[in-house]
Amino acid sequence: MAKPTVLLIEDDHSLAEIVAYNLQREGYEVLLATDGEDGLRQAKLKLPGVVILDLMLPVLDGLEVCRRLRADPATAKVRVLMLTAKAEETDQLIGFSLGADDYVTKPFSVKVLMERVKSLCRRETQPPGESLVENQGIRIDPVRHSVTIHGEPVRLTRSEFRLLESLIRQPGRVFSRFELIDAALGDDTLVLERTIDVHVRSLRKKMGENAHLIETVRGVGYNFRDSAKASSWNDDQLDSSCAKSTES
Known part of the structure; x- marks a missing residue:
């Protein structure tokens, strides 16, 4: 089965290159955006399976990007992994309340990040739940x-x-x-x-x-x-x- 496309929205170019390189090694097609507005535009246009989203972005911050992704029926089901230096519990609560599926804080292990992405992709294939x-x-x-x-x-x-x-x-x-x-x-x-x-x-x-x-x-x-x-x-x-x- 082909792996889903991953959209990486990250304004740190060096970090984005490292993450993108490792995602490509794992077989993912990678899209890159360096600001929130462009990331949101690409998400709506190309409908990736997973979005890796930095929070402190230019033009449009990551929380607003997540909010708009969830509000749009076309992107509401896209998996969102927040990748950020904001490590406080209150920041995580805000992220999850806006619909983030996972939350990874910087600095992070690339290997762990790859496993998190893999986990998000696997959830798409899980069987439906039981009855009401x-x-x-x-x-x-x-x-x-x-x-x-x-x-x-x-x-x-x-x-x-x-x-x-x-x-x-x-x-x-x-x-x-x-x-x-x-x-x-x-x-x-x-x-x-x-x-x-x-x-x-x-x-x-x-x-x-x-x-x-x-x-x-x-x-x-x-x-x-x-x-x-x-x-x-x-x-x-x-x-x-x-x-x-x-x-x-």
């Missing part, structure tokens, strides 16, 4: 890739969708962070355990008053509360960062 599932007002339709909470639609990134689906299908079961990495991000993805925490915080924020349904099991991971426990939750059982995100 509903629990405590949350309804997930894998075929339509839609989520509603008490009838109201909720927009989730692909990773957030898979994370929620994995948890809700087995209420009460405690998933380790590594299990959730496999379920939500792919078992061939090289990420830190902390990445799952970032996804969970973002997901909880979007769930609003229903954030308590995803429970932190300290030292282990997370679970989706079963109906017997859901009515007796309290804020102290959620980690403080989640509480802050749902209040904002």
Whole structure:
């Protein structure tokens, strides 16, 4: 099977040459753009399978590029990997909330970056999810890739969708962070355990008053509360960062 085209949007010419060279060695066709406006134009024109996106770009910054990619039906499903020197957790939360599929901070290992790109490409060939599932007002339709909470639609990134689906299908079961990495991000993805925490915080924020349904099991991971426990939750059982995100 032919590998998808990768669009690299990076204004550091030396870095772009290194990344492009390694992508080409792996068999990818590579498109290059050195500013956000040109990158967005190429993405809409050539519809690459993966976009590697720097955030601090001239003309149009990377966050705005990602926002516009997700807003356009033609490019909404393009895989976006943010490649940036912004390493703070809040930066990652913003990136994931705008629809990034992965987030790599500089400096980085070229080998790891290649594996991340490979992982994004493999997700395209994964089989569709199981049948529709509903629990405590949350309804997930894998075929339509839609989520509603008490009838109201909720927009989730692909990773957030898979994370929620994995948890809700087995209420009460405690998933380790590594299990959730496999379920939500792919078992061939090289990420830190902390990445799952970032996804969970973002997901909880979007769930609003229903954030308590995803429970932190300290030292282990997370679970989706079963109906017997859901009515007796309290804020102290959620980690403080989640509480802050749902209040904002």
